[in-house]
Each structure stands twice: as structure tokens, then as C-alpha cells.
Amino acid sequence: MSKRLTDYDNPWKEALERYFPEFMTFFLADAAADIDWRRKYEFLDKELRQVTREAEVGARRVDHLVRVHRQGGQETWVLVHVEVQGQPEPDFAERMYVYNYRLYDRHHRQVVSLAVLADETALWRPTGFGYALWGCEVGIKFPVIKLLDYRARWDELEASRNPFAVIVMAHLKSLETRQNDDARLAAKVWLTKRLYQRGYQRQDIINLFRFIDWVIQLPEGLDEIFWREVQAMEEAEQMPYITSVERIGIRKGLEQGMEQGMQQGMQQGMQREAVRQLWRVLRHRFGDAAAPAVESALQSLPLADLENLMDVALDASSLDEFLQALP
Numbered sequence: 001m002s003k004r005l006t007d008y009d010n011p012w013k014e015a016l017e018r019y020f021p022e023f024m025t026f027f028l029a030d031a032a033a034d035i036d037w038r039r040k041y042e043f044l045d046k047e048l049r050q051v052t053r054e055a056e057v058g059a060r061r062v063d064h065l066v067r068v069h070r071q072g073g074q075e076t077w078v079l080v081h082v083e084v085q086g087q088p089e090p091d092f093a094e095r096m097y098v099y100n101y102r103l104y105d106r107h108h109r110q111v112v113s114l115a116v117l118a119d120e121t122a123l124w125r126p127t128g129f130g131y132a133l134w135g136c137e138v139g140i141k142f143p144v145i146k147l148l149d150y151r152a153r154w155d156e157l158e159a160s161r162n163p164f165a166v167i168v169m170a171h172l173k174s175l176e177t178r179q180n181d182d183a184r185l186a187a188k189v190w191l192t193k194r195l196y197q198r199g200y201q202r203q204d205i206i207n208l209f210r211f212i213d214w215v216i217q218l219p220e221g222l223d224e225i226f227w228r229e230v231q232a233m234e235e236a237e238q239m240p241y242i243t244s245v246e247r248i249g250i251r252k253g254l255e256q257g258m259e260q261g262m263q264q265g266m267q268q269g270m271q272r273e274a275v276r277q278l279w280r281v282l283r284h285r286f287g288d289a290a291a292p293a294v295e296s297a298l299q300s301l302p303l304a305d306l307e308n309l310m311d312v313a314l315d316a317s318s319l320d321e322f323l324q325a326l327p
Contacts (some may be wrong), residue, residue: 010315012082012118016064017043017317019163020208023080026164027145028114046100047106048079049284052156065103077109082116087202097140116145120175134187143316147171161198165206166191174215176244181222189229195235203243274306275299277312286319301327 016023020041023247024032035041048065064080081096092115100113117124125146130139150168157165171190177184193213195205218226227243234240275298282294298306305327316322 009213011115012116013064014207014315014317015164015211016080016082018063020066020080023165026160026162027116027243028143031112034070036069036071036073041066041068043253044077047105047264075109077107078102078112081113082118088121088126089126090198091189093126093140095140096126097129102138112144113140115142117239118147119169120148122146122148129146132178136193159202161205163200163208166195167211170212170215182217183270185218185222185226186321188212188218188226190229191216192242193233196239197235201240202239203238209242271303271306274310275301275304278306278310281310282319282322285313285316286322294319297326 019031020043021035021037024035027324037058045063048063064082066078066080067075068078069075079099081099096113096115099211103111110312115126117126125144128139128141131138132138147168151172154169157169173184173187173191177187185194192209195208195212200208219222231243275295278298279295297310301309309322309325312322312325316325
């Protein structure tokens, strides 16, 4: 039995980027119906980062700004603010207010702010911020999605084919099994099997498994048991999807390369192995877009930078995003 802290920020960020229409449909069906999904929606996170640098109120986690078109040709800016944290934050509602009015001031468009609360405190439900003085009133009210509420709607989650049903189940199981490794293993196996049973496409299975694998981490011994279960399941289903792109295997390859380099007492050998593994990840994720010039650029980087870039390569949504992280 163990207690662990899980990084929820990156998996939620990736899930929103991959499945934004499904996110809106699952959590805010009325709002999703008002969006014209036939027209391109656009993530404007660089503009959001400019606003958040100007308005430093508390610690920021996962934020997205998305430009969408409403039915009938109207255009609006939607600020999707996902707060992934294990405890309430007293300045959260104030920050929602500050971001909202700064975005409106910058663009003079309607801004819809909404929040997903992924904490474990059932009574913490901030829905607005404001103040009044001498007849002057200002403030904001915003919709809140409390993930803990879906524990009582588990049958609904199991019946849904929306990818965010899987994401919510994985998040809740991660919270519930944080101190019970055996239950954690069972939950991870069950969730992974459901990806095949629900008939998702290959890429969706890989994407959703990345979330499950990210938020439900196992100690090494149970991790080996899990991967044997996955291999047996894929052989039975004749669908070797996950094991063919095993993220943990990539990480293990890097770790083994580091160990070999240390045993040989060769810092250069460790650096070369790190470059090789990092280049392997880039080629796997971005194909021909990862030109040899990128590999050449990696050759000159120190080992510490290469280790940090491995996480960036696994998490980046595009090669350009990875390149922006290069020292």
C-alpha cells in the first residue's frame, strides 16, 4: 500500500487538445449545440499566456483559450479553464474573473469562462467572484463541473462512448486507489480492457490509454503484471495497439541506456543513448516532419537537457511545440 501524488495537468491538457468537441458535448451539451463544429475551431493558448502573465493571481495549472463559431455565423471566444489540483485554492474564482475581463478587454468579444474541478473536496464549488460598493457592482458567474459528482453517475459513464467518459472514470479511479496498489492495478486493467470492448478506433485507444497510463501509475512489480495482462488481451483480440507504441518501454529504454553508460563510466555514451532514444520518440510521433536537422541539433545538447526534452517529446501535440522547448 502506498500514497502517491499524480501529475494530472499534462494528461488533461492533452485530452482537451485532442477531444475539445467531445469535452464540450459531454459536459456542456447546450453550449456544444450552439457551436458550429463544421467551422474550424482554434486554440489560442499563446494569447492566453500573454494574459496570464499580465494577471498573475495565484498558481495557474491547465488553461485553454479556444476560438469557436456559433451557429448562425456569430463568433465568440471561449476560455476553457481546467483546474487540476488535489485541494481547493482560495484565489481560483478571482483568477477566473481577472482572466475573463482581461480577455474581453483585449479582444472585445464575448468570453465564456468555465471550470472543471478535479479536487477531492466535495464542498468546494466556487461559481463566481465579485464585489459591490456605493451602488457599483462587478463580478462573474461561471459554470462548474465537479468530477466527484460523477461517482454517483457511474452507470452513465460506463454507457457513454464519449472519450471523456473514459477520462473521468480514469481520473476518479486514480483518486480512489491512490493508497491501494492492488486496487489500482485492477482498475487500470479494467479500464484498458474497456477501450477494446467499446469498439474505439485504434488512435482513440492509444490516446485514451495514454491518459489512463499517465494518471494511474503503478509500482514496478505490478507494472510488469499489468503489461503482461495487456499483451495477453491484445493477442486475444488480435489488436496489438498499445504494446506496439508502449510509452513505458520508451522510457525504460532511456533508463537502461543511462545505466549502461554509468557502468561503462562514459558520459558521452549516456549522451548518445539519450539522443538515440529521443530521436526514436520524435520519429515515432511526428514521422518525416522530424527532419535529420533536428537530430543534429540534439547532438550538441547536454544530458540534463536531453532528459527534460524526453518528457516534452512525449507530451507535445506537434513538432513545432517540441522545437519551441529546445534550449
